[in-house]
Amino acid sequence: MSKVIKIKKGLDIKLVGTAEKILQKAEQAETYAVKPTDFQGIRPKLLVKTGDRVKAGTPLFFDKFQPEVQFTSPVSGKVIEINRGERRMILEVVVKADPEIEFESFDVPDTKSLTREEIIAVLQQSGLWPAIRQRPYSIIARADDIPKAIFISAFDSAPLAPDMDYIVKEYGDEFQQGIDILSKLTDGKIHLNLNADYPPADTYTKVKGVEFHYFKGPHPAGNVGVQINKIDPINKGEVVWYTYPQEIIMIGRLFNKGIYDASKIIALTGSEVIHPKYYKIISGASIANLVKGNVTEDEPLRYISGNVLTGSKIYSKGYVGYYDNMITVIPEGDYYEMFGWAKPGFNKFSVSRAVLSWLIPGRKFKLDTNLHGAQRAYVMTGEYEKVFPMDIYPVQLIKAIMIEDIDLMEKLGIYEVDEEDFALCEYVCTSKTEVQSIVRKGLDLMRQEMS
Amino acid sequence: MNSLRKFVDKIKPQFEKGGKFEKLQSTFEAFETFLFVPNTVTTKGAHIRDANDMKRTMIMVVLALVPSLLFGMWNIGLQHFHATGQEGGTILELFWIGFKAVFPIIVVSYVTGLAIEFAFAQIRGHEVNEGFLVSGILIPLVLPVDIPLWMVALATAFAVVIGKEVFGGTGMNVFNPALTARAFLFFAYPSYMTGNAVWTHGMSAGEGIIDSYTGATPLAEAAAGNIDNLPSVAEMFFGTIPGSIGETSTLAVLIGAALLLFTGIGSARIMISTFIGGLVMGLLLNIFAVNPFMEIPAWEHLMLGGFAFGAVFMATDPVSAAQTPKGKIIYGFLIGFLAILIRVINPAYPEGVMLAILLMNVFAPLIDHYVVQANMKKRMKRAKVSA
DSSP: OOOOOESSSSSOOOOOOOOEEEEEOOOOOEEEEEOGSSSSOOOOOEOOOOTTOOOOOOOEEEESSSOEEEEOOOOOOOEEEEEEEEEGEEEEEEEEEOHHHHHHHHOOOOOGGGHHHHHHHHHHHTGGGOOOOTTTEEEEOOOOOSSSEEEOOOOOOOOTTHHHHHHHHHHHHHHHHHHHHTTTSSSSSSEEEEETOOOOOOHHTOOOSSSEEESSSTTTTTOHHHHHHHHOOOOTOEEEEEEHHHHHHHHHHHHHHHHHHOOOEEESSSTTSSSSSSEEEETTBHHHHHHHTTBOOOSSSEHHHHHHHHOEOOOOOOBTOOOOOOOOEEEOOOEEEETTTGGGTTTTTSSSSTTTGGSSSTTTBBBOOOOSOOOOOOOOSGGGGGGGGSSSSSHHHHHHHHOOOHHHHHHHGGGGOOOGHHHHHHHHHHHHOOOOHHHHHHHHHHHHHHH | OOOOOOOOOOHHHHSSSSSGGGGGHHHHHHHHHHHHOOOOOSSSSSSSSSSOOHHHHHHHHHHHHHHHHHHHHHHHHHHHHHHHOOOOOOOHHHHHHHHHHHHHHHHHHHHHHHHHHHHHHHHHTTTOOOOHHHHHHHHTTTOOOOHHHHHHHHHHHHHHHHTTGGSSTTTTTTSHHHHHHHHHHHHHHHHHHHHSSSTTTTTOTTTTTOOTTOOOOHHHHHHHTOGOOOHHHHHHHHTTTTOOOTTSHHHHHHHHHHHHHHHHHHHHHHHHHHHHHHHHHHHHHHHHHHHHHHHHHHHHHSSSSTHHHIIITTTOOOSSSSHHHHHHHHHHHHHHHHHHHHHHHTOOOHHHHHHHHHHHHHHHHHHHHHHHHHHHHHHHHHHHHHO
């Protein structure tokens, strides 16, 4: 085993509702959706209208800034709805699925002889190009960049996160094929980052053409941003790409069979799920069938596509996000609590021992979405630094973003970070500052300035 | 609980935009959030949030100050008995004397400070911040017991307005507000803040004071070169000596420090490095000692005057201290180092801690600046190497 990189700063929030390692084939969902909001920084232009018939792999919309990049339907069926939000922003393109899925076929000659251009063209047409993202800015990769390296975080350390080793264990061949394809996209290395706490799945360890790294420590050890920062940090002017195991498997499958088969395994988790398990679904599926009869009834619930720190809020009939490997269901917290700030808080979790739940060690918590306080000015210091393992000063960077000082942001390391890297800072903040949206604002600002 | 909530919900619209008392929105928010943690749920970003908030944090600091406060009240009674030549006295009797003297000071400090805070929050249209909950108790604890109440009010007003609000309010201030109040009185009304008579309750009035009682603080004795008059180490540690209301007992301060460190609210970096800084300076003075004051063992300095109190409760104020982890260590060390230097070398200011902390408050941003610059340079260098 190569050198283990130890992450010391961070925090594991232990929640109730980890998925049991039982894989169920989910009943096919009635509707599927592709959500432009899953993709940072794109401007979607529709290619279909309601009533159109599509196959799995038929483009639904494209990005105005990168017109070659298509966003395709994961299933065949009929476009039944285009949901819009404020200022007619497209939120969801909904497809009602056929009972039997028909696939568009993509022309994939022998993998070995494919050129970089051919690979990119197939990925862009099929709808799998968005699976590859870049830093800086955490946006969909640009085909004309040649990345310094490609990073793959092979495990997820977020609260209740699925066991990625369990998810990929059956897909060794596809994974290898995906890696082979990726290796043609970069002149640099492909870094596969594994968890040092347990022996990784054969799918990972047997793969050829990658460099292995082992990480140990609390969340965010599994965040690709942290891993990049520790292995080969991004400097100004450099671009690295990153992607995740299930997407690599889909890419492998695409070049093997010539179809966009978006099936993936997700974990259904959270304190309000009665039987938290793994499900095999197709990307973009409505969660309606998964949660029906499988969640507690009494309270208003928060459905999250993704984890509790970075996921997006969806409805009980909402759709699994393009990049998400889990659904979390937790209680909403819309209640008043009399003198709540003075109560011992045995049932609440805090990094600070000012909340007395540390008296009962080793337990798991059922947390809700209450903010536990009101927003205040920055007073406390040193809080973010305890959960932020990169060699970057988080508070100073956030303040630079607030004052929109481009030069300062650059010097403080904005190219290396993403919203998700600040999720724990946002969690611990006593002043209840919306850290992640500030970071997103900074990234968008930098992107506008630099392009 | 329900009926109270119903009442609050009923009157709430009147304080919102367009309501009759729209202008009192901040005040309403302050009282509402005091009674109830709001029902606000997360809308963007992390869906769950830590259970700790600003109110709980500030209350923890106030709790950490309680041992010093209670001990201070009892000690006032004790010193008063010493001064008037009385013997005995139960704990409650002594405490009651102190309570009667200190309670009005606390009330004045809170009322003045909170009134100004609320007014500024109202004018600026932002929420009332909880910071003054701590400042309001810190101010009385660093004052002599017989301070006139109008001075307390004046000093508090000065601290809040000039020390805090002119910089933009909570979170923006350069100086520690409580020390600003003390420094204001120290320079504006030195006769009430220095000398031997101010530290013991009833002594400035002069009635019934026995001749043999001087009322001098150990620091004053040391500065005057009367090393033989210094109290025993035990007396200094437990705090049965004259001094500001809450500063005398090192033990009580350490109990507070333990709470702050254990809950993770106070910065261990600052506290420990301040003590180390003081110790280092004390040792240097010992080595080059030319007078009895310089010969006082370095570790005894840490129990004298307000050193421990300042290191634990004042230097660690997160807003006016350095903010980077490395910066905190430098900041704390220099406070301790300078405090003992000022104390021993400049006899006009036996209380060097206050001046050292205020001075380092000014330099804290500069320390952070260099720490952050180092990180930036490292990043630039890395870019050049790879390019």
